[in-house]
Amino acid sequence: MCRIGAIKSKNYTHPSKALLLMQSQQKGHDNSGFAMVMQDLGGIFEGYKHLPTLSMACTDEGLNLAENILHEAGFRRVLQWVPETFPSDELDIIAMPNYVFQTFSYPKSCKNASQEEKEELLLDMRLKMRAVLEPEDQGYVYSFWPDVVTLKEIGDPRDIGTFFNLWEPNKNFTAKVITAQCRQNTNYDIVRYAAHPFFLQGYTGLANGENTFYQKNKEMQSNLHRGYIGFESDSQCFLYSLHYVHRQLKWPLKYFKHVITPLPFTELNNRDDAEQLMVIRQSLANLEINGPNTIIGVLPDNTMFTCCDAKKLRPVVVGRTEDTVAIASEVCGINEILPDRDWATDIYPNEREVVVINEELEIARWKQ
Amino acid sequence: METVKINDITPGDLPWKLRYDASRCTLCGSCVAACSFRAIEAKVERRRMIFSEGDLPDPRARFSAVPVIKQVNSLKNYCRGCGICEKVCPNDAISPVRNPDTRHPIVTRCAGGDSIKRGGRKNITGSPRTLDQLRVGRISQMTDPSLDAQRHTFDMLAPFGRTLPAEELPLKLGSDGTLISSGQTPPVSWIYPVIIGDMSIGALSWRMWEGVAMAVAYLNEECGLPVRMCSGEGGVPSRLLKSRYMKYMILQVASGHFGWNRILKAMPDMVEDPAGVLIKIGQGAKPGDGGLLQAQKVAEHIMAIRGVPKTDLLSPPNHQGLYSIEESVQKMFLSFNAAFKFRVPVSIKVAASSTSVSVFNNLVRDPYNIVGGFFLDGIDGGTAAAHEVSLDHTGHPIVSKLRDCYLAAVSQGRQGQIPLWAAGGLGKTGDLAADAFKMMCLGANGVFTGKLILQMAGCIGNDQGRCNACNTGLCPAGITSQIPALAYRLDPERVAENIVNYFLAMDQELKKLMAPIGNSSLPIGRSDALVAMDKAVADRLQVQYVC
Numbered sequence: 001m002c003r004i005g006a007i008k009s010k011n012y013t014h015p016s017k018a019l020l021l022m023q024s025q026q027k028g029h030d031n032s033g034f035a036m037v038m039q040d041l042g043g044i045f046e047g048y049k050h051l052p053t054l055s056m057a058c059t060d061e062g063l064n065l066a067e068n069i070l071h072e073a074g075f076r077r078v079l080q081w082v083p084e085t086f087p088s089d090e091l092d093i094i095a096m097p098n099y100v101f102q103t104f105s106y107p108k109s110c111k112n113a114s115q116e117e118k119e120e121l122l123l124d125m126r127l128k129m130r131a132v133l134e135p136e137d138q139g140y141v142y143s144f145w146p147d148v149v150t151l152k153e154i155g156d157p158r159d160i161g162t163f164f165n166l167w168e169p170n171k172n173f174t175a176k177v178i179t180a181q182c183r184q185n186t187n188y189d190i191v192r193y194a195a196h197p198f199f200l201q202g203y204t205g206l207a208n209g210e211n212t213f214y215q216k217n218k219e220m221q222s223n224l225h226r227g228y229i230g231f232e233s234d235s236q237c238f239l240y241s242l243h244y245v246h247r248q249l250k251w252p253l254k255y256f257k258h259v260i261t262p263l264p265f266t267e268l269n270n271r272d273d274a275e276q277l278m279v280i281r282q283s284l285a286n287l288e289i290n291g292p293n294t295i296i297g298v299l300p301d302n303t304m305f306t307c308c309d310a311k312k313l314r315p316v317v318v319g320r321t322e323d324t325v326a327i328a329s330e331v332c333g334i335n336e337i338l339p340d341r342d343w344a345t346d347i348y349p350n351e352r353e354v355v356v357i358n359e360e361l362e363i364a365r366w367k368q
Numbered sequence: 369m370e371t372v373k374i375n376d377i378t379p380g381d382l383p384w385k386l387r388y389d390a391s392r393c394t395l396c397g398s399c400v401a402a403c404s405f406r407a408i409e410a411k412v413e414r415r416r417m418i419f420s421e422g423d424l425p426d427p428r429a430r431f432s433a434v435p436v437i438k439q440v441n442s443l444k445n446y447c448r449g450c451g452i453c454e455k456v457c458p459n460d461a462i463s464p465v466r467n468p469d470t471r472h473p474i475v476t477r478c479a480g481g482d483s484i485k486r487g488g489r490k491n492i493t494g495s496p497r498t499l500d501q502l503r504v505g506r507i508s509q510m511t512d513p514s515l516d517a518q519r520h521t522f523d524m525l526a527p528f529g530r531t532l533p534a535e536e537l538p539l540k541l542g543s544d545g546t547l548i549s550s551g552q553t554p555p556v557s558w559i560y561p562v563i564i565g566d567m568s569i570g571a572l573s574w575r576m577w578e579g580v581a582m583a584v585a586y587l588n589e590e591c592g593l594p595v596r597m598c599s600g601e602g603g604v605p606s607r608l609l610k611s612r613y614m615k616y617m618i619l620q621v622a623s624g625h626f627g628w629n630r631i632l633k634a635m636p637d638m639v640e641d642p643a644g645v646l647i648k649i650g651q652g653a654k655p656g657d658g659g660l661l662q663a664q665k666v667a668e669h670i671m672a673i674r675g676v677p678k679t680d681l682l683s684p685p686n687h688q689g690l691y692s693i694e695e696s697v698q699k700m701f702l703s704f705n706a707a708f709k710f711r712v713p714v715s716i717k718v719a720a721s722s723t724s725v726s727v728f729n730n731l732v733r734d735p736y737n738i739v740g741g742f743f744l745d746g747i748d749g750g751t752a753a754a755h756e757v758s759l760d761h762t763g764h765p766i767v768s769k770l771r772d773c774y775l776a777a778v779s780q781g782r783q784g785q786i787p788l789w790a791a792g793g794l795g796k797t798g799d800l801a802a803d804a805f806k807m808m809c810l811g812a813n814g815v816f817t818g819k820l821i822l823q824m825a826g827c828i829g830n831d832q833g834r835c836n837a838c839n840t841g842l843c844p845a846g847i848t849s850q851i852p853a854l855a856y857r858l859d860p861e862r863v864a865e866n867i868v869n870y871f872l873a874m875d876q877e878l879k880k881l882m883a884p885i886g887n888s889s890l891p892i893g894r895s896d897a898l899v900a901m902d903k904a905v906a907d908r909l910q911v912q913y914v915c
C-alpha cells in the first residue's frame with residue numbers, strides 16, 4: 001500500500017517538509033521512488049506565475065528535441081533553473097542526465113489568445129514533446145504549466161532528497177501547495193510517468209489504493225480527451241475523471257464524488273436531486289471507481305481536497321495549524337510536520353465526504 | 369410367419385423405446401392415463417407357453433391373453449422420453465430408454481413430406497461451452513481487499529433505457545452551485561440484471577404464466593429484487609394490463625403484432641406504465657425464422673387475447689415494412705416511444721448473427737437517442753416451436769458476439785449508452801449466476817433467460833432430445849399446454865416459489881462472485897476479472913490466457 005501526502009500553506013514551503021511528511025510513513029511504502037508536484041510557486045519562480053514552466057527529466061538529446069519543439073512554436077525561455085545535484089555511488093537513485101525546470105514566454109501569436117486557448121496550446125506542446133521523446137526513452141515531460149513544478153524519480157526517497165539537496169530548506173525553491181508520494185508503481189511496469197502525483201492542465205491527483213475499475217475507466221477515458229493518455233497507473237484515472245467532470249463538463253467539484261462513488265440507488269432515490277444524480281450515474285457509470293482508494297486532488301485555483309472510496313477501505317487524515325493544512329495517509333506524517341497543532345481537530349474523512357481546503361485554508365466537509 | 373414390412377414403423381425407428389417389465393406391472397393404468405402424447409397404450413398380448421408335466425417329455429402348448437402396456441408405433445404419437453410414465457408408476461415397471469439407432473429424422477420426413485417441428489432447444493452439442501472455459505481469476509487479496517458477500521452492501525442493478533453521453537445531458541448550473549435539469553432525458557429504469565425472457569401467454573399455459581408473474585411480483589414486493597418479465601409476443605390479459613403489476617412487465621411486439629390491438633385499447637385504462645417495450649426482430653434459437661404457435665395451442669382464451677381465430681399463428685421472420693435500421697428507429701421506436709409519451713424505454717431484440725455488430729453500431733449512432741436496449745439472443749436458447757432444421761443448424765453463439773458489440777461500443781467511446789442484454793443458453797448447466805457474471809464482465813449490462821425459468825417450474829426437457837414437445841400443446845408438465853387437464857398438473861404457486869427461491873439463491877451467488885473481485889457494483893466490462901483456460905477463447909474475447 002502506498003502513502004500519499006499533501007501540504008497547503010499560507011507561506012511558501014520548502015519540499016523538505018514534504019519529505020518529512022512522507023518519511024515518517026515509510027513503513028507503509030517501499031521507498032522505491034519520490035514524486036511531487038509544487039504549485040503556487042515561491043522563490044525564483046515567484047515572479048513568473050503567469051508563464052508556463054516546463055518540468056522534464058531527459059537526456060541531452062531529449063533536451064534538444066524538446067527545446068526545438070518549443071522554439072519552433074514560438075516559446076521563448078525566460079528563466080532556467082538547474083537543480084544542483086550531489087551524485088554519489090552510495091545513493092539509491094536511477095538518475096536522468098538532465099533535470100529541466102524552465103519558464104517560457106508565450107509565442108507572439110498568443111498575444112490575443114484567450115486563457116482557454118493558451119491552456120489548450122500548453123497541453124498540445126506537452127503531448128508533442130512527450131510523443132517525440134518517448135520512443136527512444138529520451139526524456140519525461142511531467143508538466144508544462146504556469147506556476148507548477150514537477151519532480152519524479154526512481155530510488156529511495158531519502159537518497160533522492162540528498163541527490164537534489166532537498167533536505168536543506170532554502171528560500172529559492174518553495175511553493176504553497178505541495179503534493180507528494182514515495183513509491184514507484186508496483187502494479188504495472190516501473191516507469192517515471194507512473195508515479196503519482198499526476199498533473200493535467202492545472203489539476204493534480206494522487207491516490208492511495210487500487211482502482212479495480214481501472215480497465216473500465218481507461219476504456220472510457222481513452223475516448224474522452226486527447227490528454228487522457230499513458231494509463232501507466234490505475235490512479236491516473238482519478239485525475240482524468242476529475243479533469244473531465246470539473247474542467248470539461250464544468251460541473252462543481254462535489255459532482256466528482258458523485259461520479260466516482262455514486263450513492264447507492266436506495267439512498268439516491270430519496271434525495272431532492274435524485275433526477276440529476278441519476279442521470280449522472282447513468283451517463284458516467286464507466287468512471288465509477290471500485291476497490292479501496294483515498295484520493296487527494298488539487299484544482300487549478302489551488303483548492304485542495306481529499307475523498308475516499310465508497311466503503312472507506314483506505315485511511316487518510318487531515319491536520320491543520322493557523323497557516324498550514326496537511327493531508328496524509330497516516331497521522332504520524334502530520335505529527336512530524338505539524339507537531340504543535342491541536343490534534344483533536346484532525347479530520348478523518350468518511351466514505352461519503354469530500355474535505356475541501358480553500359485559499360484561506362478554510363476546511364469544509366461536504367457530505368455527498 | 370408374418371411378412372417383413374420394412375417400412376412399417378416400429379419402436380426401433382423411434383427416438384425412445386420403452387423398458388417395460390410385465391412382471392412388476394400392476395396394470396393400474398396410471399402411465400397410460402398420464403402420457404400426454406398417447407405414446408403408450410394398454411394392449412392384450414397373446415402368449416403361448418410350451419410345457420411338459422410328466423416324467424417323460426410330453427410338450428403341450430397353452431395359450432393365454434395377457435394385458436400389457438405397449439409403446440404406440442406411430443410417428444404422431446411417439447414417445448418423447450419425458451418419463452412421466454416412470455414418475456407415476458408405483459412399481460418402477462416402465463421407463464423410456466433413449467434409442468441411439470433411431471431413424472426418426474428420416475422416417476418422419478419421408479412419411480410427412482413436411483419439415484420436422486418441435487420445441488425446446490438446439491440438440492446438437494459440440495465443443496465445451498465457452499463460459500465454462502472462463503474463470504473469475506482476478507481475486508482481490510493484498511492490494512485491495514475482497515468484500516464480504518454477507519456483510520457488505522452491493523448495488524446490483526442494471527440500466528434499461530438509453531443513456532446519454534455526459535456532455536449531452538440537459539444539466540445547467542444553478543445559482544446555488546448545483547446542477548439543475550434543463551430538459552428531458554430518455555427514460556431509464558434500473559432493474560435486476562436478470563430479466564425473465566419473453567415467453568408468450570400462448571406458448572406457456574396460463575397457469576405457468578401466472579406462476580411466473582406471481583414470482584415477479586413477489587420478488588419485487590417482498591424480496592426487494594426489481595426483476596422484470598417480458599410478455600413475449602401475443603398480448604397480455606386485460607386484467608393485467610389494467611393492474612398495478614403492469615410496472616413489472618416489459619411488453620413485447622414482434623412481427624405478427626399479435627395482441628397489440630388489445631394493448632392499445634387498454635392504454636387509457638392503464639394505471640401503471642409497463643416496464644418497457646421490447647421489439648423482437650429475431651430470436652436466437654431460430655434466427656431468421658418467425659414465431660410459430662401451432663393451432664393445437666390456440667385455445668379459446670388465446671384467441672381472445674390475440675384477437676385471432678384458431679389457426680396456426682405465424683409471425684413473419686421479419687417486420688414487414690421495416691427494411692432498414694433507419695426505418696426501424698424512425699417508425700417503430702418513435703411510435704412506441706410516443707405511445708407511452710417517452711416515459712417507457714423501448715428496446716430491440718435481435719438474434720446474434722455475424723452481422724450483429726453492424727446493427728448495433730447503427731443503433732448506437734442513432735441521433736434520436738431512442739433505442740433503450742440491445743437484447744442479443746444467441747443460439748442455445750429455447751423456443752416453444754420451431755422447425756428442427758432452424759433449431760439445430762442456424763444461429764450464432766452469444767459469448768463472442770456480445771463481446772464484439774461491447775468492444776465496438778468501447779472503440780467509439782459509447783459503452784453503456786445502449787445497454788447490452790444477452791441471452792442464449794445462459795444457465796444451461798443450471799448455474800445462471802456464474803454465466804450472468806461472466807457475461808457482465810465481458811460487457812453485458814444484464815442477461816435474460818427463458819428456458820431456465822421453465823426448468824425451474826418443472827420442465828423435464830433437455831438438450832439431448834428429451835421431450836422437446838412444447839410445440840404440440842401436450843406438455844406433460846403442464847407448462848406449455850393449453851389443455852386444462854395438463855395445465856392443472858402445474859401448481860402456479862409452486863412455480864412461483866421455485867422461481868423466487870432460485871432468484872434468491874442466484875442473488876447470493878452473484879454477490880459471492882462480486883465479493884472476491886472487490887466490486888460493490890456490477891462488473892460490467894471488467895474482462896480483467898476473467899481468465900480463460902483456452903488460448904483461442906482468450907484471444908477471441910481479449911481476456912488473459914492462463915494454464
